[in-house]
Amino acid sequence: MTPGILESYAAVAGEDVVDHLRQLAAPLAGTRVVHVSSTREGGGVAEILRKLIPLTRALGLEASWEVIAGTPDFYRFTKSLHNGLQGKGVPLPQNLLREYENVNAENAETLRGALNDADFVFVHDPQPAALLSHFPDRKGRWIWRCHIDVQRPHRPTWRYLRQWVALYDASIFSLPEFVQPLPHPQFLVPPSIDPLSEKNIELSPEEVADVRTRFGLNPELPLVVQVSRFDRFKDPLGVIAAYRLVKRHTRLQLVLAGGGATDDPEGDAVLTEVRDAAQDDPDIHVLLLPPDAHRTVNALQRAADIVLQKSLREGFGLTVAEAMWKGKPVIGGDTGGIRLQVIQHYTGFLVRTPEGAALRMRYLLHRRDVLESMGERARRFVWENFLITRHLREYLAIMLGLRAGQTEWIEVGW
Numbered sequence: 001m002t003p004g005i006l007e008s009y010a011a012v013a014g015e016d017v018v019d020h021l022r023q024l025a026a027p028l029a030g031t032r033v034v035h036v037s038s039t040r041e042g043g044g045v046a047e048i049l050r051k052l053i054p055l056t057r058a059l060g061l062e063a064s065w066e067v068i069a070g071t072p073d074f075y076r077f078t079k080s081l082h083n084g085l086q087g088k089g090v091p092l093p094q095n096l097l098r099e100y101e102n103v104n105a106e107n108a109e110t111l112r113g114a115l116n117d118a119d120f121v122f123v124h125d126p127q128p129a130a131l132l133s134h135f136p137d138r139k140g141r142w143i144w145r146c147h148i149d150v151q152r153p154h155r156p157t158w159r160y161l162r163q164w165v166a167l168y169d170a171s172i173f174s175l176p177e178f179v180q181p182l183p184h185p186q187f188l189v190p191p192s193i194d195p196l197s198e199k200n201i202e203l204s205p206e207e208v209a210d211v212r213t214r215f216g217l218n219p220e221l222p223l224v225v226q227v228s229r230f231d232r233f234k235d236p237l238g239v240i241a242a243y244r245l246v247k248r249h250t251r252l253q254l255v256l257a258g259g260g261a262t263d264d265p266e267g268d269a270v271l272t273e274v275r276d277a278a279q280d281d282p283d284i285h286v287l288l289l290p291p292d293a294h295r296t297v298n299a300l301q302r303a304a305d306i307v308l309q310k311s312l313r314e315g316f317g318l319t320v321a322e323a324m325w326k327g328k329p330v331i332g333g334d335t336g337g338i339r340l341q342v343i344q345h346y347t348g349f350l351v352r353t354p355e356g357a358a359l360r361m362r363y364l365l366h367r368r369d370v371l372e373s374m375g376e377r378a379r380r381f382v383w384e385n386f387l388i389t390r391h392l393r394e395y396l397a398i399m400l401g402l403r404a405g406q407t408e409w410i411e412v413g414w
Contacts, residue, residue: 005058012195013389021389024396025059031399032140033063034118036111038078038127040067041291042259043229044191044318045124045147048391051194055392066114068107068128073099075265078127084157085126085150086233086313092160101130108134120399123168130164141169141402147191149313149336151177170402174316174337187398190340191316192391193325193382198294200325203302211299215255215285222252222365225304227297227322229258230270230288233313235333238354240277240284242310245358247283250365257287257300301326305371306364310357314338321386324348324378329371331360341386347378 010018033056037045049065056063070078077096084090108115108131115121115131119140123131125147132142144165150158150173158180165171170185179186193200212219224243228234236256243254256274271288278284289296301307307323309332316337320330324347332338334350342348349360364371 005054008196009055009389013383013387017389017393021059021393021396024393024400025061028396028399028403029060031061031119032117033061033120033122033399034114035063035065035122035124036068036115036128036131037065037124038068038070040065044316047194047197047199047318048191048388049124051197051388052392052395055388056395059392059396064114066111068103068131069110070103070107070127071099072265074103074127079265081126081157081161082148083233084154085148085161087152087154089154090157092156097160104128104130105134107131120402122172122395126161129161132167133164142167143398143402144168144171146171146173146178147315149178149315150180151175151336153180170398172398175340178315178336185402187394189391189394189398190337190386191318192386192388193318193321194388195325199298200322201298203295203299207295208299208302211296212303215287215300217255217285217303218253218283221283222250222305223255223303224252224306224308224361225255225257225300225323226308226310227257227301227319228309228311230267230274232266232270233311234258235310235312236270236274237277238312239308239310239357240274241354242308242357242361243284245354246361246365250362251283252361252365253283253285255285255287255300255304257285257289257297259289259291259293297322298326301328304328306331306361308357309333309338310351310354311335311338317341321382324375325382327375327379329364329374329378331357331364341381343381347374347381 006018035049040046053063053065073096077100080090116135117139121142122145124145166183168184171182172187172189173179174190176188226239246252275286278286301323307328307330309317309320311333314336320332320338320341323330330342330348332342332350334352342350344350351357351360
């Protein structure tokens with residue numbers, strides 16, 4: 001007999017974890033929950049929702065996922081909005097502000113039937129944030145879910161977005177440092193990974209070896225991998241600089257693997273910059289992967305000796321938890337949600353410069369005992385804190401709290 005979805009998660013996360021989910025979900029049976037985002041492919045939001053929706057349904061809630069449609073100018077503006085929220089000074093031209101608002105108005109009409117009668121609507125990130133202004137007669141509670149590092153936003157950018165976010169019944173951030181003054185309850189919920197997804201399931205040694213062969217990776221050389229969208233805030237050029245510092249002393253190979261997202265128009269330009277910086281070095285492998293290359297990413301992370309995520313800003317960084325789940329120490333940027341996952345000298349190292357990353361890479365490559373023990377601790381840390389079952393537990397708790405009329409700040413424990 002094939003186990004159901006809840007039984008499958010119980011086998012990984014524990015029976016007590018799934019029993020707790022059932023208890024929380026029981027009073028919400030039949031509740032209509034809709035998540036709204038800007039893309040079904042590319043980025044952590046889509047990865048989370050792809051499994052969060054069926055898991056929510058398995059608990060007896062009516063969960064669905066809607067995706068807005070936009071124009072090229074809309075996505076150019078929302079990428080600029082994203083950069084501004086992460087601290088970069090960006091222009092806010094009136095014509096693009098109007099395009100953003102018009103696209104949200106058009107999507108509100110398209111989605112009116114799905115959203116107006118929902119009991120809870122989770123709107124993810126800035127792209128669809130203005131939707132709520134078009135639902136004055138909504139039935140349910142609307143929650144804005146921010147996945148971005150907004151610790152020090154460009155103030156004019158935040159002031160513009162805040163006019164839409166302030167209308168919501170609640171908001172969710174990943175870290176306390178990201179929280180902004182808003183006239184409604186705010187919750188803290190770090191993201192999570194799905195241990196049963198193609199990106200995180202166990203793979204055979206043969207499949208990992210096949211991926212090495214497919215991309216021309218030398219099994220005799222140490223392998224360092226960074227998996228992320230080609231985005232300047234992921235600092236791929238800083239990763240290359242760190243690799244070159246290490247290569248002066250120790251030969252190794254570097255993989256920079258990632259794909260695009262339909263809501264990110266800057267990816268092609270950054271990819272070109274990365275390829276130019278690689279300068280035909282045979283030990284640097286720049287891989288543009290399709291959106292469904294989940295097993296390939298899985299195999300690359302399992303093949304790696306060390307995984308990097310040298311972000312300059314990061315809301316969370318799912319690739320950090322993914323790598324740790326596979327027993328890999330992570331060298332990550334000392335920023336945002338990476339700090340929740342990489343515990344200094346315990347599950348990896350936090351760094352701020354290419355020189356710092358190079359120093360930690362050399363240390364781990366020459367101390368295999370430390371590398372392996374860090375990896376073991378990293379996997380345990382993810383199991384305890386960053387699986388999707390914990391994420392869903394906190395969403396259920398938020399819905400119960402809001403339905404009961406909770407008006408104070410709540411930090412959902414994890």
